[in-house]
Amino acid sequence: xxxGFCALFKKDCRMLASGKFFLMAIGFLALYTxxxxxxxxxFMQMEPYHVYLYDPAETQASKSALVQTxxxxxxxxxxxxxxxxxxxxxxxxxxxxxxxxxxxxxxxRHRADxxxxxxxxxxxxxxxxxxTNTPEQKARKEITCELLFFELxxxxxxxxxxxxxxxxxxxxxxxxxxxxxxxxxxxxxxxVVFLLSDLVFAALLTLLNMGFADGAAVLPAVxxxxxxxxxxxxxxxxxxxxxxxxxxQFTLAYLVIAIFAATPVFLSANTSVKFDWIxxxxxxxxxxxxxxxxxxxAISPVYFAGAVGTIMLLFLAVRLAxxxxxxxxx
Amino acid sequence: xxxxxxxMKSVLRDKFCLMTFLLPILVAVALHFMGSIDxxxxxxxxxxVLENELSPQTVTWLERYGPVTAYGTQEELTAAINEPSxxxxxxxxxxxxLKTAVSGDELDIFRQAAATLPALYExxxxxxxxxxxxxxxxxxxxxxxxxxxxxxxxxxxxMGCTFNAMNIISEKEDGVAFVNEILPMTPSQYILQKxxxxxxxGSLSSIVTACICFRLSLQNFGxxxxxxxxxxxxxxxxxxxxxxxxEGLMVGVVYIKIVMLVxxxxxxxxxxxxxxxxxxxxCNFVPSQPAFEGIMALSAGSMGTAMKDTGILAIHCIAWFAxxxxxxxxxxxLAV
Numbered sequence: 184x185x186x187g188f189c190a191l192f193k194k195d196c197r198m199l200a201s202g203k204f205f206l207m208a209i210g211f212l213a214l215y216t217x218x219x220x221x222x223x224x225x226f227m228q229m230e231p232y233h234v235y236l237y238d239p240a241e242t243q244a245s246k247s248a249l250v251q252t253x254x255x256x257x258x259x260x261x262x263x264x265x266x267x268x269x270x271x272x273x274x275x276x277x278x279x280x281x282x283x284x285x286x287x288x289x290x291x292r293h294r295a296d297x298x299x300x301x302x303x304x305x306x307x308x309x310x311x312x313x314x315t316n317t318p319e320q321k322a323r324k325e326i327t328c329e330l331l332f333f334e335l336x337x338x339x340x341x342x343x344x345x346x347x348x349x350x351x352x353x354x355x356x357x358x359x360x361x362x363x364x365x366x367x368x369x370x371x372x373x374x375v376v377f378l379l380s381d382l383v384f385a386a387l388l389t390l391l392n393m394g395f396a397d398g399a400a401v402l403p404a405v406x407x408x409x410x411x412x413x414x415x416x417x418x419x420x421x422x423x424x425x426x427x428x429x430x431x432q433f434t435l436a437y438l439v440i441a442i443f444a445a446t447p448v449f450l451s452a453n454t455s456v457k458f459d460w461i462x463x464x465x466x467x468x469x470x471x472x473x474x475x476x477x478x479x480x481a482i483s484p485v486y487f488a489g490a491v492g493t494i495m496l497l498f499l500a501v502r503l504a505x506x507x508x509x510x511x512x513x
Numbered sequence: 514x515x516x517x518x519x520x521m522k523s524v525l526r527d528k529f530c531l532m533t534f535l536l537p538i539l540v541a542v543a544l545h546f547m548g549s550i551d552x553x554x555x556x557x558x559x560x561x562v563l564e565n566e567l568s569p570q571t572v573t574w575l576e577r578y579g580p581v582t583a584y585g586t587q588e589e590l591t592a593a594i595n596e597p598s599x600x601x602x603x604x605x606x607x608x609x610x611l612k613t614a615v616s617g618d619e620l621d622i623f624r625q626a627a628a629t630l631p632a633l634y635e636x637x638x639x640x641x642x643x644x645x646x647x648x649x650x651x652x653x654x655x656x657x658x659x660x661x662x663x664x665x666x667x668x669x670x671x672m673g674c675t676f677n678a679m680n681i682i683s684e685k686e687d688g689v690a691f692v693n694e695i696l697p698m699t700p701s702q703y704i705l706q707k708x709x710x711x712x713x714x715g716s717l718s719s720i721v722t723a724c725i726c727f728r729l730s731l732q733n734f735g736x737x738x739x740x741x742x743x744x745x746x747x748x749x750x751x752x753x754x755x756x757x758x759x760e761g762l763m764v765g766v767v768y769i770k771i772v773m774l775v776x777x778x779x780x781x782x783x784x785x786x787x788x789x790x791x792x793x794x795x796c797n798f799v800p801s802q803p804a805f806e807g808i809m810a811l812s813a814g815s816m817g818t819a820m821k822d823t824g825i826l827a828i829h830c831i832a833w834f835a836x837x838x839x840x841x842x843x844x845x846x847l848a849v
Contacts, residue, residue: 202763207770214774230627263648278644278670285647293578293626296633297644303636310627313603314616321597321618345763352686453598478597490709 187364191372195346199376202349204342208384212391215330217393223326224319234298235262238274247301270298311322316478318336319398324477325453328394330471331385331405333445335412339377343420346373351424370505374417381413382406403477410492411470418497425504518534520533537669541652541722550619558626561601570612574637575604597674597846601629610635663808666780667801669722670745671776673715674752675769677707681756682765704837708749708757716745736819740811744804745827747778750833751800757840800829 236243236250237259243250250272259271263284279302281295291374316324350356359369389405390398422454448470451461461467468486473496475482555634558579562572563586575581582601584590594603595616602625603614613627684690693703719741727737751772759765779799783806796802805820 199763202761203767204763207767210771231622234743253724273646281643281645282526283645283647285649289577289579291645291647293558295643296578297629299643300629300633300636305631306635307628308612308631310624311612311614313591313614314618316597316616316618318618318620325597341766342763348762425554474597499756 188368188372191364191368191406192375195372195376197294198349199342199380202345205380208380211334213383214389215334215388216391219286219326219330224322232294232297233262233266233269234267234272234301236261236272236274236302238272240275242274242277243272243279243302245302250301256461258358268294270294272298272302274342318492320393323393323397324401325474327389328470328474328477329449329453331388331409332412332473334384334388335381335409336416336466339413339416340420340423343373343377343417343426346455347421356508366506366509367502370421370501373421374414377408377417378413381409386411401477401479404479404482405473408469408473408476411494412473414494415469415497418494418501421501422497424503425508434498526752534669534672534714537664537665537718538666538671538725539719541725558623559599559601561604563587567611568602571606571634574634576648602630604630607631625748631689632791644698649839655683657766661813664777665726666719666722666741666808667777667780669719670715670741670748670801670804671773672718672748673711673745674748674755674772674776675751676714676843677752678759678765678769680710681707681753682759682762684745685756685759686762699845701838704834704841705754707753708746711752712746712749716742719745727812733816733819736816736823737808737811740804740807740819740822740826743823743830744800747800747826747829747833750830750837753837757837775799776801784809797825800826800833803829 203214231249234250235253236246237253237256251262253262256273256275258275259282263269263271263282267284268286269283273280273282278297281298283291283294283298286294356369385405386402389402392398393401398492444464444466445448447458448464448466451458451467452470452474468489471491472482472486474480543771554602558577560579562575562581562583564583564739567575581604582593584593590603591614593599594614595603597616597618600619601616603611607612611631613625613630615627617624619627647779681690684693699704711769720738723737723741726830755765755768759768776799779796780802783796783802803822803825807819807826810816810818
């Protein structure tokens, strides 16, 4: 059995290598790493509101150093136009008047009061810090988690389908039906190849984007979640590949995952926009499992039990579909 | 003409393929009704307090700046502050004043708000008395939608590329490609037959998507139509290239994924960063860039840019078509 499995495993590895699958994984690893380190971290910055003061008579002597003085109203308009989140204070007519671009109602009130408070000596109270992550660490964890999830969900699914369709076309399933090998080994070798490649991809992506120290600390938990997601997506891919007739149909499934399944999950899990129905979305729980692993949050044993149960059910469904396919071929 | 009829017959039989072309239309409908999703909470301040700790007046004062949620225990409040998807600022009583708590992973703007909140509270009597002049600015979500909608259009056009690539690869796998080699057909006839299906469905899908998303004048609609037709044609042609150079399904998937990523990433990054100079010229080598820029310009009412982009797309069409014919003719000659 061990020998048979090794032979199948080697054959699957060779197929993936000839299909440039590993090359693509390395290419995307480089692309994602460049995006995180050169692009994303730079975009994810939001400075406090800038405050611009027009005070020709210099009536505001006790203003804070955070206030920038402008020489004219035109200069203030230009500054606000370039920095629409900024707040202008016009002290030219005696009373101070606030000028700002309209945004959300609550935020506008806060911006106005904050700007006015800077005209008086301001005591800055350092807030108590309860967490352990810096803004950059959080941004790195979030984006690495998103990229890994997308890559595993879409590529594992599509990759395994491509392999199986190729084998279907070459008549490998037909040959396998008469080989003196356990039938499940055919499925197991594929799952193991994709699982191993996904684990290596996840480890490299995590270490390269989060740094060695931070990455190594969360790696065991991340690899467990990667294994769960990889097995689930590979099994779904196998199931669809056994049921669908044409590989072209997979392009649709790929787009459905990319646009409809992933977007609401990312929005609910990463921002304060929460959909009421998101708990019924199966991807949400898997994504939250991965995210909790990155942020070191405890994961409920119920989730693990559910994940193992789902993987076993999916495996049984795939096994059934595979035996049906072998029967058809025979 | 008969060949074209067979191509259409093969597509119409494949219901999943038709659904692929319908997908961008569905997304466009979803985006059109996106107003119903409340996105206003994205940049807001959120406060977390302990139940019954702060006076009702203090809570009302806090609510001037953002929603306030009361938590039963300190542990629950700490968990809410540390939750990575939100920027909750914890507020607790400190004698006559307030003290704040943050997670430490927030953006600077939220940390600054937490640091200055006690000072704002101390001068709450003075707050809200100054005159405020508000200036109108375009809605942030509208500008985001301005990027989303052209992106969906690009995806719609890209469908033609995916379809053509997959069509040719499956013909190769089934051996139909060998039969095509000996059919009495010129390379141009073959290209035309292959390109028309992806092009036709890609542009139809894009036109419907554009009709859902934009309300354009007749003149602008003409330009939009030109942009859609030209970019769908280029996308369908690129699909032929992918089909030609892919040895199998897996390699085809890899190429499609790379092309799709470049097609979508280049224009969106250019729009977000605001590329100019020689880099902008280089970006125009990716056909989706002039298409995206043209659609954005049309929705902003800038006819000049849209016309320039239509011209760039026309050059793309001619160049890609000529290149494909050249490669096909050369290969055929070598084969003979």
